[in-house]
Amino acid sequence: MKRAALILPLLAPGCAGIQSANGRDAVQGALIGRLFDVFLGVAVVVYALVIVYLALALLRGRRHRRRESGLQGEPAPSLERPWRIGLILFASATALILFGLAIATWLTDRALAKAGAEAPLEVEVIGNQWWWEVRYQDPVASRIVRTANELHLPVGQTTRLTLKSNDVIHSMWIPNLSGKQDMIPGRESDLALHPTRTGTFRAQCAEFCGMQHANMALDVTVESPADFRRWYEAQLVPQPAPGGAAAAGYAIFQNRQCASCHAVGGTPASGQVAPDLTHVASRNTIAAGALPMSRENLARWVSDPQAVKPGNNMPKVPLSQSELGALVAYLETLK
Amino acid sequence: MSEERPRDDYLRDGPNLTGAELDAVLDETWRDGPGLMGWIRSVDHKSIGKRYLVTAIVFLGLGGILAALMRIQLSGPGHHFLGPDRYNQIFTMHGTTMMFLFAVPVMDAMAIYLVPLMIGTRNTAFPRLNAFSYWMYLAGGTLLWVAFVLNVGPDAGWFSYVPLAGPEYSPGKRVDIWAQMVTFTEVAALAVAVSLTATILKKRAPGMTLARMPIFVWAILIVSLMVILSMPSVALASSMLLADRLVGTQFYNSYELGDPLLWQHLFWFFGHPEVYIIFLPAAGFVSEIVQAYTGRQTFGYTTIVLALCATGLLAFGLWVHHMFATGLPRLGYAFYTAASMAVSIPAGIQIFCWIATIWTGRPRFMVPMLWVVGFIVTFVIGGLTGVMLASVPIDLQVHDTYFVVAHFHYVLIGGAVFPLLGAITYWFPKFTGRMMSEGLGKVSFWLSFLSFQGTFFPMHIVGIEGMPRRVYTYPAGMGWDTLNLISSISAFVFAGSVILFVANMLLSMRGGEQAPDNPWGAPGLEWKAASPPRPYNHAHIPIVLDNTPLWNAEQPVAYGLRVEDRELVLTTVLDARPDLREPSPEPTAWPLIAALATTVMFISSIFTPWAVAIGSVPIGVALIAWFWPKGPPHPDPVIE
């Protein structure tokens, strides 16, 4: 599956990271990977030929230099005949190789189109300045899951992402699974994914979108259809007001600035302009990949978002130490 | 009108007026004025060319410093050396400076300086337009860098995609300054292109038919036509962006059925020809250098010229390969894949011809030839990765990643800067009259070549490993850390090698050994003129019999040009038969004043749209004064 590694001594030795086009962990990624191997193979061969031709030319030229025998001034056309034929051969060979590569591209395109034709699962991903809103579509409207900065996919099935943007141009790119597609405001584009290996991958915005373009990542988890179903049902469960220790944090969340932008299913807070926090504690990272999810990181993020992700749109809400602790305790319950 | 020829008692060059006496008179006629005023009023293509070259190299240095800052920030994960806002300004300034303020102007510089010499004339056509273009270029560059220093540097990328660069998501005047800078530089480039096209078509030495023109002059002709056809596209796009940002038009507002993709189409319709505008002159340099150092005319002259034309033509048909990820219809993409692949054929053919020339010639491996070999080795890698990027599925994986950054550095630095450095070394004796040091030249070549590979080859791998472009930082443990460190370190070595090259230039300018007129025994007409050339280039306008004039025994010259006034001979376009005597415009300061007026209007139009109306009055006055017909300096005697 990682044949490329064999041909490519130069490329990283086979072991693809969680965000690498070498991963080829989906049908689309594998198809593109194979096409890349073909192109790379041809490129290496052609490059070798050119270097050999150049080396011979340099050596031959050096010998002419020494023996003053190379062609002079404006050589007679007859002496140039073999080179003219060589030129024609070279040009037609180049054209032929390119035509072959074009055919390979066309075949891959067709295979990609076929692979993405029908998709049982539809997901709408909306790019915002510097986070992802993810909505799992469902014929029954009440089963639509709204989450943020994470994407769960069932392995072995095709999922179609419909890509939109709320502000500037972003680009959804999960290197391990497939190529990227831009998210342009006023337009819709789509991306089909058919993962073939379970695991967690990292996607990142691939179109410069402003100050925090670097911290706009998405955690992609490919799991078995059963696990996916379990995760999906868990996401549908609302989080009503908790009792006990978290109640204080809940009160802060509802009555202070949080509810103006964030929403938590099952509570009055229904802000739409920031990530949905109904199951925030179940996610792997905070603030679109800026920090791994942990209690301290939650506290660090909430207490001063500008320190972690300078320039993002979350304000520094004035909280005392105890209020911060209570709020983080509440957020931890939102599994 | 009586048939009798008017009395003709002007002093003309000829057999009886030649040698030192002629030089003195011509010197007096064609010299720039003395001191600062003379420098400002100069319309001599050589002094304008030198100014362009020096300014471009200064901007190369500034752009290089920015690149160094970026590499420090990216040398490891999570560095805090640069904040996101500062980093975004720096990478935008790096791209913009290198593309708009270095690459195109430096090729213009070489063209303005060399073309008149190479085609055997005394000045370019429209020399005042050339002067105006330099002042506009200088004003644009100053505007951008003064803004950058004042924290008003653009921060939306060198191609400022809307809506990020639009009125809502780019507050303040940053993107306005960028868009106005684009207006400045493309006015300058258009001016140079018009003047060079006219020069090449009408001012060639008698006998220099199109088939006998030097290949570099062919390249410049094609590049000038490309500039004339592509620059208006970005002019329109940047004016529409300014209108959207300042007076609230709806061009790119998707809500009012405008379209952000309109910007991308218009920009890349200019963008891709732009990169060929940068590469083709370099291809011209290589042809000249290879011809000089192998002692034979470049193999396949007509093939190379046709390849240059093909590249120029195809360059306009493949801009959508920058937009493969925007979700346009797949069938449309197929055409652009084909065009993007096809454009590599002419480049391949040229490389084949150059290597054939080396193979069959008697190459001397001086420093320029080293740069040519370095160019071939590097550019072919860039060309091959370019073919990969032409294929849509692969491009969807590597678009906007460091793989693309590697690709365009290979084709721009490898493809244009290497030949440029070779060309500067090759023509340095002609510019300054002194040779550059071979030793220092070799060291700086090998240092540049190796550190270049060390800097940019790892970027291919980092790009495939998933590192996107324009990120001010990246998390640890993604497999990118060591590769980025290698890139950063060798980037500094590369910077060092460029500084070494410039040092070699500065030292050799005074300390280098004296250079004869034709140190390399090259065939071009420019080597017939003195080193550095006299203000009038050639004492007598040469007559050209074949492609390699200086390699012929007899080199005839034409007589009969007036000497007390600036006069040139115009020849017909195809076969360069002498046609007219043309007075060449006198030095004047009006181009500078017109440029200043235009600068004031452009900059103040960022702050109030009224400036466009009010500002155009001084421009009108300056242009009227510039073009005010003064009649011939010594009027022909009126026949009584």
Next chain:
Amino acid sequence: MKRPPPYLLVILAVLVLAVAVGASLMAAQGKPAQPVFGQRADHLAALPGPTARAQPASWFAAPGNGEWTAQLGDPSATRFSPLGEINAANVGSLRTEFTFDTHNKRGHEAGPLVVGGTMYVTTPYPNDVYALDLTKPGHPIKWHYAPKPAQASQGVACCDVVNRGAAYAGGRLFFNTLDGQTIALDAASGSEVWRTKLADINKGETITMAPLVAEGRVLVGLSGGEMGVRGSLTALDAGSGAIAWKAYSTGPDADVLIGPEFKPFYPAEQGKDLGVHTWNPDGWRIGGGNPWGWISYDPELHLIYYGTGNPGPWSSLQRPGDNKWTAGIFARVVRTGQARWFYQSSPHDLFDYDDVNESVLLDIPWRGQMRKVIARPSRTGFFMIIDRETGQVLSAAPFAHVNTALRIDMRTGRPVVNPAKEPQSGRITRNICPAAPGGKDWNPSAFSPRTGLVYIPHNNLCMDEGEVQANYIAGTPYLGADARMYAGPGGNRGVLTAWDPVANRAVWRIREDLPVWSGALATAGDVVFYGTLDGVFKAVDARSGRLLWQRKLSSGIISMPMTYQGPDGRQYVAVFAGVGGWSGAIVSGGLDPADPTSALGFVNAVRDLIPRTDAGGRLYVFALP
């Protein structure tokens, strides 16, 4: 200096010429010739014959002994008065008997009530109530009641701080205040009998509608669809003011009082907890569906019919699903509140088509048999004829210019949405007809059994609308859309259409320059009264639509004319002048026409209203000399 070269002179000449041409063009710009609207009627079809004429409900009894006890005249909402003293012949000599100033600058949408020689007048915020004694000369004020609603409620009233009037029953006057209280007053003394608080203004809830009293129940619906309020209809006990039952417009079946009796005609309305499943999760909690309009009552079937408002937010992309039970008509048993049937006229509403308009109860001959129906000129621009026992749509034809729906699919009852008009994320949709106020907004039409026609005072407006992301903050608007309205085809912005509900087509219509925002009144004298937004009160012939009489009043008319028999036996016609509401907000709110999206886009449609009328409420009462 030689004389200037010729080309300079040429340039100068060209410049002078250009300036001259420009100036003349500007002068010709002037006022385009303005077609004259509102003067005559266009005849479109023949009057229906006596057999093919729509009849009022079998139990229908026009308001007796010259009184007017409800805003729509009678529970079947015909707004028909049996008084015939004023007829087509003598209406020309009508003159003003007396006027009454309320010193209130906001929109007056209510009409007065007259019972037993006393006229009861209600005003917009602060919702004062006056009782005028008609028996005495100079009609002095018997009593004045000031409920003093909370000042802050003005900030959550979407379309001007209006009130649509009171209802009289059993010696008591029932009315609502803007801050959401229903108050019962003793009609004779004006003393407060009971006062029940139903709304919480911090959530954006207000009440503007006129209550309906039926079988001892006072039915009150909340407003606030634009504020993300979850709509509900409450029935209060007329005697004590206690809440008898409360039916929400969204949420689980239990909240919506949907039980075993619920037998909707169409399959799309059948299913469990559709009020939850046709919404994105938690969408129904802030989903709108406010019944702020009219309620009709059928005493034989013991059913009430009322419409639910638009779903929240306006941005349809943010609330996938049909968004049950918004923008549709409920039939409920009045005693228990249990729903009998429901028909959704605008599933997954795209353009704020609240379906709260009046339901006129009629019996019409349909395919050879008399069917009990409700006739509804609805916001979608279609005149719906729906069987009031089963909820089946018998026929639906556009009475206004409609391009948002191609037609109503009779098999499923659903409108076939025009794909070109479906909103796209991030892009405006142009030329949406009818605009958000719909073919007709809340202003009630009138039915005359003598002609069998329904007289519909409605709009002819189109709009451009772009959906943006809506954010929910309690107590603030939850919209997510920017709109700009403008005149529909023909350039006239309002129409009075005489509609034959049997043939379901227009018989005649009067094209009005401004949107017609007043109610209509039909009388036995075969005269139809209505008012225009710039304050012209008109009387037209019920059969031909010929203009019989008109009088320019002090302010625009957005209220409901009524007629009564005074203590002296003469017939009086009364109407409130006082521009405001959604259409007149540009004047009553002093809005700035430079921003066309103001007042949710209506300002752009009535920019020229500013010079044509001033704000200020005044009651006019007319009579024959």
Next chain:
Amino acid sequence: MSLRFPEVIAAMLMLAATGCHRESRDYRSLALQAQDRTKAFGGNAFHLAQGQRLYAWMNCAGCHSHGGGGMGPPLRDDEWRYGGSLPEIVTTILDGRPNGMPSFRGKITEDQAWQLATYVRSLSARTREDILSGRADEPSNVEPPVLDERKPVRRVTPRQDDASEE
């Protein structure tokens, strides 16, 4: 011909002062600590842009539209019932007003209120020209192509005193 050197430096410094303050991305809202907050917020393009987005996010457009008013009074006509200076607008936003302006005290932070106030004041064109943006990426409030031209006759008169004022 040569400008005297000090003038050039002075001009550059002045340009620098206005330039970099107008353009500084003050995402940590240091402007809150400035003595003259009106100048700190009112002269900064970043704060104005953030205010423009908050105006849409915090539902101000619902009542005030794009400055023309609706439920709430118009904001473009430069008439301020409760004072039009930046601090007064901030107080109006944070504490609300009796006739229906809700209090945003708990709903937005103080620096957001200042950013919002900066944008609100720009609606009546009482801020520096050079920090304004041409338009926002939203359905614009430009005159649409009406089917039948209806033009306003005169500007809006100042709002009559509101009877319900007492």
